[in-house]
Amino acid sequence: MTEQNRITLVEAVNQALHFAMSKDEDVVVLGEDVAVNGGVFRATVGLRERFGIKRVMDTPLAEALIAGVSIGMATQGLKPVAEIQFLGFIYAAMEQLVSHAARMRNRTRGRLTCPLVVRVPFGGGIHAPEHHSESTEALFAHIPGLRVVIPSSPRRAYGLLLAAIENPDPVIFMEPKRIYRATKQVVPDDGQSLPLDTCFTLRQGTDITLVSWGASILETMQAAKQLAERDISAEVIDVACIKPLDIETILYSVKKTGRCVVIHEAARSFGVGAEIVSQLHEQAFFDLLGPVKRVTGYDITMPYYQMEKHYIPTTERIISAVEQSMEQA
Numbered sequence: 001m002t003e004q005n006r007i008t009l010v011e012a013v014n015q016a017l018h019f020a021m022s023k024d025e026d027v028v029v030l031g032e033d034v035a036v037n038g039g040v041f042r043a044t045v046g047l048r049e050r051f052g053i054k055r056v057m058d059t060p061l062a063e064a065l066i067a068g069v070s071i072g073m074a075t076q077g078l079k080p081v082a083e084i085q086f087l088g089f090i091y092a093a094m095e096q097l098v099s100h101a102a103r104m105r106n107r108t109r110g111r112l113t114c115p116l117v118v119r120v121p122f123g124g125g126i127h128a129p130e131h132h133s134e135s136t137e138a139l140f141a142h143i144p145g146l147r148v149v150i151p152s153s154p155r156r157a158y159g160l161l162l163a164a165i166e167n168p169d170p171v172i173f174m175e176p177k178r179i180y181r182a183t184k185q186v187v188p189d190d191g192q193s194l195p196l197d198t199c200f201t202l203r204q205g206t207d208i209t210l211v212s213w214g215a216s217i218l219e220t221m222q223a224a225k226q227l228a229e230r231d232i233s234a235e236v237i238d239v240a241c242i243k244p245l246d247i248e249t250i251l252y253s254v255k256k257t258g259r260c261v262v263i264h265e266a267a268r269s270f271g272v273g274a275e276i277v278s279q280l281h282e283q284a285f286f287d288l289l290g291p292v293k294r295v296t297g298y299d300i301t302m303p304y305y306q307m308e309k310h311y312i313p314t315t316e317r318i319i320s321a322v323e324q325s326m327e328q329a
């Protein structure tokens, strides 16, 4: 395996877009600077040159328009993949996504579907101002009719994005930009999609289950490795498909280990972590050796870059939560 064959997460997104567009001429890409510039993070590089201006479109700086036009395209037979440059700019599009995209199938009693993918880089750790760095996956996961997917490796980015594009319903595809270029993997360009409704168990373990997603998978895996050196065997689950949530995989693991820590970068309260903890307490209460713990961001606006390292969950914070968990029983 040569270094040349190994690609980053953002390159895997690009590879998936190239594959999907070459396979299906209904797939179109639109967003701010996606065509001429190849996207703010270069995820759409080469698409315009290869597929032309009718399928790869630069839009005005207007997120409501990007979502609205995409919904129109999707309901009329195209498969738009829209890029919103940063999650903090998606709010203008919320009315379109929540009031229309999410409800189209239900509202038309199945006559229309909305096969729309909204790709959106999110999360902190790249020294950007606050609305470029937040993690508000819970807002979308709360809306019936929207799928929420967050890849945390190049292979999962490729396979899950292909699945999202093939899916007949709207998918919010959130890309953790802190790890856009953090790791490289061989990602065969074989068009193989991954299932959109399962978690991925990244590491087997018997003492405790660590549940995470997005960029925090990096610190979670580091914590699991350091814990192994101390003979604590941690199972690591990447949720990846946030909504619908595959609670079965998490339950199976927690019933085995009896302990669980949920790790996420998003603010602590009212989030996806809270939902997972709640479902575990509902369905695995008598298998738990102690309360499920959370290591999270804080209930504050994402701080500026000098402070963001204190906000983003660290390996040390994860290990400390595991230690407390192990002491409980």
Ligand SMILES: Cc1ncc(C[n+]2csc(CCOP(=O)(O)OP(=O)(O)O)c2C)c(N)n1
Binding pocket: 032, 061, 085, 089
């Ligand atoms: C609502 C919103 N969406 C996206 C962005 C990200 N963004 C920052 S600069 C920029 C390009 C602006 O282009 P233009 O208005 O032509 O000004 P230029 O900087 O090229 O002079 C974009 C899309 C933003 N700041 N605000």
